[in-house]
Amino acid sequence: MKIFVKFLQERIKGFTVKGEVFLMVLSRLNGLDDDDLVIELNEIARKCRVEIIKMVYRAQAGHPGGSLSEIDLLTALYSTQLRAKPDEPNWIDRDRFILSKGHASPGMYAILAEMGFIQHSDLESYRVLGGICQGHVDMKFTPGVDFSAGSLGMGLSFGIGCAIASKFDKSDRECYVMLGDGEIQEGAVWEAMMAAKHHELDNLNVILDCNRIQNDDFVESQMRMFNIADKWLSFGWNVKEIDGHNMYEIIEGMRWLKSNKDAPSVLIANTIKGKGVSYMENNPKFHGAAPNEEQYEIALKELGE
Amino acid sequence: MTELAASRDGYGTALLSMSDDSKLVVLEADLGKSTKSCWFREKFPERTISCGIGEQNMMLVAAGLASSGFKPFASTFAIFTERAFEQVRNGICRPNLPVHICGSHGGTHTGTDGSSAQSIEDLAIYRSLPNMVVMHPSDDISTEILTSKLLDLKSPSYTRTARNKTPRIYTKGDSRIEIGKGVQLRDGSDVAIIACGVMVSKSLEAAELLSQKGIEAAVVDMHTIKPLDEELVKRLAAECKLIVTVEDHSVIGGLGGAVAEYLSENIPTRLRRVGVRDRFGESGQAEEMLELLNISTNDIINSVLEIKGMV
Numbered sequence: 001m002k003i004f005v006k007f008l009q010e011r012i013k014g015f016t017v018k019g020e021v022f023l024m025v026l027s028r029l030n031g032l033d034d035d036d037l038v039i040e041l042n043e044i045a046r047k048c049r050v051e052i053i054k055m056v057y058r059a060q061a062g063h064p065g066g067s068l069s070e071i072d073l074l075t076a077l078y079s080t081q082l083r084a085k086p087d088e089p090n091w092i093d094r095d096r097f098i099l100s101k102g103h104a105s106p107g108m109y110a111i112l113a114e115m116g117f118i119q120h121s122d123l124e125s126y127r128v129l130g131g132i133c134q135g136h137v138d139m140k141f142t143p144g145v146d147f148s149a150g151s152l153g154m155g156l157s158f159g160i161g162c163a164i165a166s167k168f169d170k171s172d173r174e175c176y177v178m179l180g181d182g183e184i185q186e187g188a189v190w191e192a193m194m195a196a197k198h199h200e201l202d203n204l205n206v207i208l209d210c211n212r213i214q215n216d217d218f219v220e221s222q223m224r225m226f227n228i229a230d231k232w233l234s235f236g237w238n239v240k241e242i243d244g245h246n247m248y249e250i251i252e253g254m255r256w257l258k259s260n261k262d263a264p265s266v267l268i269a270n271t272i273k274g275k276g277v278s279y280m281e282n283n284p285k286f287h288g289a290a291p292n293e294e295q296y297e298i299a300l301k302e303l304g305e
Numbered sequence: 306m307t308e309l310a311a312s313r314d315g316y317g318t319a320l321l322s323m324s325d326d327s328k329l330v331v332l333e334a335d336l337g338k339s340t341k342s343c344w345f346r347e348k349f350p351e352r353t354i355s356c357g358i359g360e361q362n363m364m365l366v367a368a369g370l371a372s373s374g375f376k377p378f379a380s381t382f383a384i385f386t387e388r389a390f391e392q393v394r395n396g397i398c399r400p401n402l403p404v405h406i407c408g409s410h411g412g413t414h415t416g417t418d419g420s421s422a423q424s425i426e427d428l429a430i431y432r433s434l435p436n437m438v439v440m441h442p443s444d445d446i447s448t449e450i451l452t453s454k455l456l457d458l459k460s461p462s463y464t465r466t467a468r469n470k471t472p473r474i475y476t477k478g479d480s481r482i483e484i485g486k487g488v489q490l491r492d493g494s495d496v497a498i499i500a501c502g503v504m505v506s507k508s509l510e511a512a513e514l515l516s517q518k519g520i521e522a523a524v525v526d527m528h529t530i531k532p533l534d535e536e537l538v539k540r541l542a543a544e545c546k547l548i549v550t551v552e553d554h555s556v557i558g559g560l561g562g563a564v565a566e567y568l569s570e571n572i573p574t575r576l577r578r579v580g581v582r583d584r585f586g587e588s589g590q591a592e593e594m595l596e597l598l599n600i601s602t603n604d605i606i607n608s609v610l611e612i613k614g615m616v
Contacts, residue, residue: 092374140399140400147369147372147396148399151391151395157364158365158368158369160362161366161367161370161371161372161373162370163369164370165374168352187361188359188365192365194357195359198357
């Protein structure tokens with residue numbers, strides 16, 4: 001099977017600019033097939049998971065749960081979809097990526113380091129005074145971060161502004177926004193959902209990390225969301241649901257996002273909070289808590305370090 | 306005969322005057338007819354973005370546009386900008402994105418809707434945000450000039466305009482009007498009256514009446530609340546020794562608050578603040594509201610007499 005590989009090779013045709021992130025992955029794939037791509041991406045995600053655990057352990061603070069749930073999605077987004085240049089992070093025609101659930105920053109920093117926007121050594125500055133890796137992602141501090149998030153429910157509106165700007169500029173740059181399922185309890189998200197459809201922003205794409213847990217407890221206990229897909233559908237969005245840890249489904253989902261040219265689209269990714277570390281999985285306690293030394297060793301071992 | 310004009314009209318004409326800049330975009334939240342961005346929409350609908358009745362979304366859409374190199378001007382009623390305070394704080398001011406917010410119908414000198422639409426705290430809350438420029442011009446001409454100057458500002462701003470027509474202060478193209486620079490409109494050395502917005506014309510009126518009593522008041526239009534023109538305040542304090550601030554806003558945190566903070570730290574000076582005394586208004590005609598809230602021309606005169614020990 002070479003569906004994904006062919007799709008990606010098709011995508012890079014006509015791109016003359018070197019150094020775009022997904023080229024780095026594809027350059028290793030010449031002559032290979034989809035299974036190799038998936039193996040490659042899963043390995044990138046595994047390395048990112050290790051960095052997430054190290055960051056949160058060093059800082060003894062932060063948000064491992066949501067970082068581990070989102071990282072397979074971020075890996076595929078950066079490796080197969082996002083047009084951006086690590087050596088020119090402010091390139092005006094880059095695709096925008098807005099991590100609206102900005103507390104899940106270790107995941108973002110890990111993928112930025114893996115893709116070369118920042119150095120692996122920068123990860124040591126997570127939550128440290130003077131460091132470039134702020135507790136919540138901040139465009140003023142970190143190359144490759146397009147929005148200063150941290151207060152929930154803001155990224156989609158900001159993404160609308162970026163998507164409209166792209167249309168004004170007659171550019172083909174796309175805007176991707178990652179939201180959490182707890183986050184969409186914020187009312188302003190629904191203002192933005194209406195506005196994105198009203199302005200027919202087919203270059204706006206949401207990846208919804210549905211990890212079913214928020215700060216205090218399970219989403220179900222804090223504010224029942226019922227059928228999330230139906231809600232987005234009724235607002236006029238294209239909707240697709242996937243398993244957010246199945247790399248085949250994720251890549252196909254990214255391809256689907258890119259191909260939609262009639263309305264804004266949302267990829268609803270069902271994920272597991274804390275994915276990859278047994279005691280963190282589906283455990284509300286690790287929404288915003290660091291592992292102790294013993295837990296740290298267990299996590300690294302489970303992640304193959 | 307003094308001409309009458311509403312400062313909100315100056316916002317509308319400024320947007321039109323800046324239309325040559327292809328990066329200018331205008332955002333509305335269903336109140337364009339009131340804030341006067343509708344004039345821009347009529348001519349440039351493709352650069353006018355309707356956000357419906359959704360101010361929180363509007364502020365951040367503007368931020369996204371600014372991050373992509375556009376120059377967004379977003380307006381609604383002053384009171385409804387406050388609904389999006391945290392969006393402005395976290396999504397605009399923190400990343401220092403040049404989004405320009407206009408809040409019209411500010412203060413109590415507005416329609417008869419009552420206290421729900423009377424913003425008496427907007428200047429205070431926006432003044433508290435790092436990176437934010439805060440202005441409250443006194444007439445349409447100064448509003449137009451100051452708004453036009455925002456086009457080159459690299460930081461966010463909040464400008465309050467007023468709904469009602471009040472005496473026009475300036476003539477077109479007045480070269481004294483600069484962001485961050487107060488304008489001395491009347492000379493006098495007995496007391497300095499520092500005012501903003503619709504209260505500037507009231508202060509000039511009060512100064513003429515005080516003159517009949519033998520008191521010569523300097524009157525300053527302090528259209529920029531932040532950054533405060535500290536040099537001017539310092540000079541007025543040195544020359545007049547007594548200062549009265551006048552605003553259609555709470556005495557807490559607005560122009561009076563800014564002047565009081567500066568004076569008490571740098572050049573302690575006797576001060577009276579004419580403003581809304583920590584209460585809400587109610588329905589009534591604009592002039593009646595100034596009477597009710599003790600911020601009318603007579604209240605300015607009384608404050609001056611009081612600070613001079615004449616009552």
